[in-house]
Amino acid sequence: MPEHAVGTREEWLAARIELLEQEKHLTRRSDELARRRRELPWVAVEKEYSFETEEGTKTLAELFDGRSQLLVYHFMFGPSVDGWPEAGCVGCSYTADSLDGAAPISRSTT
Amino acid sequence: MNRVGTRDEWRAARIELLEREKELTRRSDELARERQELSWVPVEEEYSFETDEGRKTLPELFDGRSQLLVYHFMFGPAYTAGCPTCSAAADTFDGGVVHLNQRDLTFLCASRAPLEKLQAYKQRMGWSFPWVSTAGSDFNFDFGVSFTEEQQREGAEYNYRSLELKSVLEQGVVNDQIAELAAAVGTDLAGYLTELPGLSAFALEDGVVYHTYSCYARGGEFVLGFYPFLDRAPKGRDEGSPPENWIRRHDEYGDA
Numbered sequence: 001m002p003e004h005a006v007g008t009r010e011e012w013l014a015a016r017i018e019l020l021e022q023e024k025h026l027t028r029r030s031d032e033l034a035r036r037r038r039e040l041p042w043v044a045v046e047k048e049y050s051f052e053t054e055e056g057t058k059t060l061a062e063l064f065d066g067r068s069q070l071l072v073y074h075f076m077f078g079p080s081v082d083g084w085p086e087a088g089c090v091g092c093s094y095t096a097d098s099l100d101g102a103a104p105i106s107r108s109t110t
Numbered sequence: 111m112n113r114v115g116t117r118d119e120w121r122a123a124r125i126e127l128l129e130r131e132k133e134l135t136r137r138s139d140e141l142a143r144e145r146q147e148l149s150w151v152p153v154e155e156e157y158s159f160e161t162d163e164g165r166k167t168l169p170e171l172f173d174g175r176s177q178l179l180v181y182h183f184m185f186g187p188a189y190t191a192g193c194p195t196c197s198a199a200a201d202t203f204d205g206g207v208v209h210l211n212q213r214d215l216t217f218l219c220a221s222r223a224p225l226e227k228l229q230a231y232k233q234r235m236g237w238s239f240p241w242v243s244t245a246g247s248d249f250n251f252d253f254g255v256s257f258t259e260e261q262q263r264e265g266a267e268y269n270y271r272s273l274e275l276k277s278v279l280e281q282g283v284v285n286d287q288i289a290e291l292a293a294a295v296g297t298d299l300a301g302y303l304t305e306l307p308g309l310s311a312f313a314l315e316d317g318v319v320y321h322t323y324s325c326y327a328r329g330g331e332f333v334l335g336f337y338p339f340l341d342r343a344p345k346g347r348d349e350g351s352p353p354e355n356w357i358r359r360h361d362e363y364g365d366a
Contacts, residue, residue, distance in 0.1 A: 002150065002313070002315040002316070002318075002320070004149075004150050004313070004320075005147075005149045005150065006149060006150050006151070006152065006320065007149030007150070007151060008151065009151050011149055012148060012149050012150075012151045012321075013270070015148050015149065016148060016270065016323075016324075017270050019141070019144055019145065019148065020269075020270055020329070022141055022144070023141060023325070023329055024328075024329075026134070026137055026138060026141060027328050027329075027331070029134055029137070030134060030341070033127070033130055033131060033134060034341040034342075034346055034347075035346075036127055036130070037127065037341070037342060037346075038112070038344065038345070038346050039112075040112070040120060040123050040124060040127070041112060041113045041114060041115025041119055041120050041123065042111070042112045042113070042114050042115070042120075042344075043114070043115060043116065043117050043120045044114060068344075068345075069343050069344050069345055071339055071342065071343055094209055096205075097205030097206065097208070097209065098202040098205040098206055098335050099205075100201075100202075100205065101200075101201030101202035101203075101204070101205065101335065101360075102201070102202050102335035102336040102339060
């Protein structure tokens with residue numbers, strides 16, 4: 001027998017349904033915080049930033065690439081990060097492995 | 111446009127929100143612990159799966175690891191293509207599999223369509239994660255994601271409560287959203303609604319498989335890796351009410 005508690009389907013189901021209620025509560029709470037994020041005031045960016053990109057130097061406004069929203073992941077890749085200068089941060093690289101498929105291309109978000 | 115504020119106003123509100131975000135994270139950690147504390151239930155039925163390496167049993171699907179996570183990908187026998195929403199989730203699976211495998215966890219997708227259909231669709235979408243067919247097995251019925259004609263008529267259970275499919279089927283094309291999704295997988299409402307999404311977890315110890323966890327509906331929404339990003343964008347998910355059906359397969363979007 002495994003060290004983990006083994007139960008009947010009925011025992012499992014009762015505990016699972018109780019947990020489901022907690023999970024639903026968490027989902028609703030998460031929705032509420034997403035709403036609260038959107039209610040934050042917007043702060044005008046007055047500084048002029050410049051970025052090196054595959055298509056040459058661009059301004060922050062140009063990084064939006066024709067869409068009205070921009071999300072930036074600050075990927076740790078610099079002189080103080082392990083692996084420099086050949087490699088970026090391990091944890092960020094792990095995160096990035098799922099980014100290609102997640103890029104929400106049709107949601108007007110760059 | 112939102113109200114515009116000063117950096118100081120924004121910062122005060124942001125710090126207040128941060129406290130709530132931290133509470134949510136801690137609560138999420140706590141529920142993960144509670145999931146792990148659920149009792150394990152031995153799986154006594156002998157299931158058989160069609161895989162890229164031939165026919166396999168459930169213990170064989172673990173592929174030498176002690177844990178198995180199955181995403182029940184909606185691709186029923188009548189479908190000509192996989193569900194677009196499941197496909198959007200699957201777009202992030204390949205990047206995750208190698209990392210999950212490092213944690214003694216095998217991840218795969220399971221669907222009721224024949225293996226040849228799954229293989230052709232997987233090639234079209236450019237995916238490489240393992241995907242097995244449950245054709246001829248009760249697996250997807252037993253774990254609450256596939257429904258017989260009788261269940262469609264008499265009522266079934268989904269996400270731990272009763273599910274009334276009959277009224278949805280009788281409303282027919284009146285329900286535009288579901289009709290759209292049925293068309294997107296190349297079948298009618300009855301053909302489409304043989305499947306619903308879910309995720310199931312299993313443990314293997316001393317040759318015995320135990321079912322440990324299953325989630326459905328929004329309980330499995332985390333597989334859609336783009337939603338957490340949208341939840342942090344200025345417009346959010348921006349899906350309207352009722353939510354607009356905007357998700358397409360990655361090779362079916364126009365320019366955006």
